[in-house]
Amino acid sequence: MTMxxxxxxxxxxxxxxxxxxxxxxxxxxxxxxxxxxxxxxRSISAGSVxxxxxxxxxxxxxxxxxxxxxxxxxxxxQPKPLTVEVRSEAEYAAALEFGTSKMAARPYMRPARDxxxxxxxxxxxxxxxxxxKASGS
Numbered sequence: 001m002t003m004x005x006x007x008x009x010x011x012x013x014x015x016x017x018x019x020x021x022x023x024x025x026x027x028x029x030x031x032x033x034x035x036x037x038x039x040x041x042r043s044i045s046a047g048s049v050x051x052x053x054x055x056x057x058x059x060x061x062x063x064x065x066x067x068x069x070x071x072x073x074x075x076x077x078q079p080k081p082l083t084v085e086v087r088s089e090a091e092y093a094a095a096l097e098f099g100t101s102k103m104a105a106r107p108y109m110r111p112a113r114d115x116x117x118x119x120x121x122x123x124x125x126x127x128x129x130x131x132x133k134a135s136g137s
Contacts, residue, residue, distance in 0.1 A: 032120035033084035059104030
């Protein structure tokens with residue numbers, strides 16, 4: 001018994017598993033990660049004063065910008081084609097995000113992720129939808 005349209009279906013599956021598809025989906029993932037990085041950057045800048053008039057943020061709020069090091073060290077990287085990492089490489093980044101025994105947390109990355117999650121998912125689904133539609137041609 002043969003399946004009608006089998007060869008067309010096989011071609012479509014090959015297109016969907018191609019390096020081109022992985023590259024396009026990786027680009028969509030990177031864009032999502034960079035949107036989260038941008039939101040974290042924005043949240044650190046919001047309402048803060050750098051330099052000698054700097055005022056520390058209140059516990060539970062994003063840290064206020066002081067030297068700019070935390071923001072400057074925010075990175076979006078893609079170590080594998082379908083993996084994206086967003087982080088700050090500032091030496092005190094984790095202490096701010098999670099707090100310490102002597103300081104309450106001033107989270108900036110997790111709130112940025114949470115705020116951007118719906119948009120990132122929507123954009124990724126849209127990109128995938130476009131790839132699936134294109135694979136049928």
